[in-house]
Amino acid sequence: MSSGGKEAQAVELARFFFDLVRRESCGECLPCALGTRQVGVALEGKGAEGTLLREIGRAMKQSSKCGVGRIGGALVLELLERYPAIFKAGA
Numbered sequence: 001m002s003s004g005g006k007e008a009q010a011v012e013l014a015r016f017f018f019d020l021v022r023r024e025s026c027g028e029c030l031p032c033a034l035g036t037r038q039v040g041v042a043l044e045g046k047g048a049e050g051t052l053l054r055e056i057g058r059a060m061k062q063s064s065k066c067g068v069g070r071i072g073g074a075l076v077l078e079l080l081e082r083y084p085a086i087f088k089a090g091a
């Protein structure tokens with residue numbers, strides 16, 4: 001399998017996990033409630049600025065009330081590090 005194939009699979013898996021986080025977010029705390037919404041929009045291919053997404057990921061990871069938001073934040077930071085193109089408009 002080509003590395004492009006592996007990357008596409010990794011990105012698909014990451015989208016799947018982030019979608020789970022988004023569905024599980026109960027909306028009780030702002031970092032997770034707002035972060036999952038904004039990152040979700042970016043993952044739909046509408047684009048977002050990397051620095052802003054990094055701040056959102058950090059806020060989710062450090063300030064979310066429970067593991068759902070913290071894991072979601074860690075996932076955002078990992079995606080930015082490994083597959084930044086996933087957040088580009090039209091990706």
Ligand code: SF4
Nearest residue numbers: 026027028032066069
């Ligand atoms: S981090 Fe937990 S408490 Fe906060 S909105 Fe997400 S699911 Fe709810």
